[in-house]
Amino acid sequence: MNILWQPICIYVPALTLNQVSGISVSKIVPMTSMVCILYTSVGGIKGVVWTDVIQGIVMIGSMAFVIVKGTLDLGGLNVVLDRNRQFDRLVGPDMTLDPTVRMGVLALFIGGAFFKLQANGINQSIVQRYLTLPNFRAVKQAILLSLTGFMIVLLMCVYIGMLAFAEFYHCDPITTGLARAKDQVIPLYVMKSVGTFPGLVGLFVAGVFSAALSSLSTALNSLSGVILTDFIEPFREKPLTERQTAFVLRGVVVVFGLLSMASVPIVEKLGLVMQLSSTVAAITCGPLLGAFSVGMLLPFVKTESLLTGISCASTFTAYIVVRAQIAIFTGQMTSPTKPVSVEDCDYLFDLPDNWNATTMAYVYCPKWAKPSRKIS
Template identity: 40%
Template sequence: MADQVMFDWVEYIVFTMMLCISAFIGIYFGCIKGGQDTVTGYLLGGKKMTVLPISVSLVTTYISGITLLGVPSEVYTYGTQYLTSNLANYLVGFITAFFILPVFYKLQLISLYEYMELRFGHGVRIITSVLFTVALLSYVPIVIYGPALALNQVTGIDVQWVSIVVSLVCIFYTTLGGLEAVVWTDTIQGLLMVLSVIVVLTVGTLRVGGVGEVIKVALEGDRIQFFNMDPDPTIRLTFWSSFIGVTFFWSAHFAFSPASMQRYISLPTYRQAQISVFFLCLGVSFFIFFSGLIGLVMYSEFKDCDPLTSGLITRPDQILPLFVVKACGHIKGLSGLFLAGVVCAALSSMSASLNTLAGTFYEDFLEPAFEVKPTEKKASFMMKVLVVLFGIICVCMVSVIERLGAILEISASFGGMTAGTTLGLFLLGLLFPWANNKGALFGGLASMLCMGWLTFGTAVYKSTGDFVHPTKPLSVDGCSHNFTFIEKQLPDNSDVPVMYRLSVFYYSMVGSFIVVIVGLIVSYFTGFNKLSDVNPDLLSPIVHPLLPKKPKLYSSVPLVVKNSA
């Protein structure tokens, strides 16, 4: 197997070309085209962006290596239940386009969390900004780690060195070119991602005997499952957690992420922003669905010799790179193309995150610290420095992520811990005009404490082996290589407290519910806001009918008396 899973010179050339193209785009927008020396130019592309590149950039921002590596591994190990999360994408898109976007497009805020100050005061704004900073600094290392792990497998280069090289390219073009470089790099990288997914799926399907054989093997292996309607919230994934739970998770990202809103408001018209939301839903659904199909093809390939159990790999997320090189290794450059696509997904997510994080951190923490507001040029320079600093921090944190579990589950867990609280605060502000600043403050703090406790408590039980989710059947009966098979007994999960057995896919929902419930209770005891005192521009259109109607003011009209004949 060793010869089958290593890059040759063609793969290295394909991969290097992709990195060079990304770097050149940064040089073009930063040094040749210019326009990145103002806040609006650096963060919003001068509000001259168009729908197609913005839409592709939005998709590639959320389709990282977590999706391209994690979803196939998820379907291979646990079945297709996760694919029903695509239904949640469209629900979230509809809500975002018609009930959330009208508020923020009208406000045109550089920092999304400025909304919190307008609605609840400076303290709540600081809480949400801190949450966002923590969330991205824990999310980006996961994004980097996925492709670094894949490249380590096929090149033998240490994960840390791969992370450094890939991240340096990303930091370079993001720092120089701002949003324009990020968006146009994302566009090229997105096309490469689509091409690589389709090619690998096609070649892999032909290798295992065609579509009919894939479906037959998947049914025999109990991989096809879409409607597990068991309401038990401790089951890792059911229809309810993949639809309802993921609806809350994606809402936090599609609707209330600065990375998304920054792109929506960079478009010249509100209509174009709505269209970009629709394309975002289509693009994310495409990648989740086709990545899931690759997972089924992988199962057809490895149904008789699971590579994780038999010791060919050490982590579930390494299954896809092994499959790609084994299935496509005979076609020169193809495996390099696919792994370049995986790295592109990581670069796009990382660049978008760093660009947005720098802008948000500057607006919320640095600019208020200056007695005299910095010039546009100085502000743009400070944001570029922040991009570099945050990028270095993220690279250093990869070693921490390396010691945790499967990347899809890590992402859902860490995302739920922070995204749920942020989502709850926005929902409290947009949908509940009675909520006051004290309610938002206490609700946010309560959610942060509860979700932090829940996340780390669950991690402790998993790290000790006391809590393991059962997988679908895996076999090693057809393996031809030598290995030592040790059958592992599943622990009795009933000894683990129910709260720590809660599916991680519900974390965002639980976190947001805590904010809303605590926030409304505290607001009640400290005095609800008067509806007439709340600025309607800060509320979703869906609650406008609840607001008191202002009396119409009539101006006096002079009476004209006609002379009688």
């Protein structure tokens, strides 16, 4: 999973910096990758943990400032809630067990529970961090703190999304072309909200970089440990020296870091980052959780049978994921779109080429607007 997920970690901060600075994603990606590869290969797990601490502080601090400033600018919490409620942005999960429904109960609660169980219980990246702790009690405390922090950050992300909609509810930046993709709306909102304060946009970008590079460095470090332990050491008659071990670990970090960097153009074509990361993770999360569960609860199952089950489950899941991505890319699979407005924009823009009767069913626009006409 880490191999498939790493390009996403590189693409996220590159997309954000592209929105606020105009620098091409193709130029940002190599710089981001090289920095992460450097401190991961040199610092090891200790370097990863310490940079994660600093990056976490920057990330939460920047998000907190944007939340406070954005809420005050809009007139308070009630205004934010009213605008989101008025345009049907505060919706609960669909009460259906249909697995094809995007926000169904089955996907959110059952799928989400198993996903977090795998991510916080058996994922190589998190287990490697648990092993750095002195005892089992410290591990349990770390899990509780991790889940608490995850919920706080998740709620902060949701609220920033609500702030962005409350700001742009009368002038959708995607329709007007101010943002090229949905993933760029939040950076655009941050620029508008705190752009007048010197350095604060950079602080937010640093927060996004911190979150992404933290995940990337952890993935690279854990991957190097897996390669060394499972694919190199078992096939050597003599144990590796300390120098050889360091060389192998750093080499793996560099190789997979470069592969991740080269895979970013593929990620760029596949759609929304959040959706893509969850989809990619699904390929291995379920099979791995099943394998660990079998190992703990059914110790009589043979290794061959377990490997066969993992292979079949991963193949089946990968087939579903690939077919779904193809359907999304070709337009065969779409999600319902909430209505947006361009009625009160304070700048000139060209309506998109695909502006037609079907599009207008989802976009509120003045009656006099025409596909080739500029709106002020």
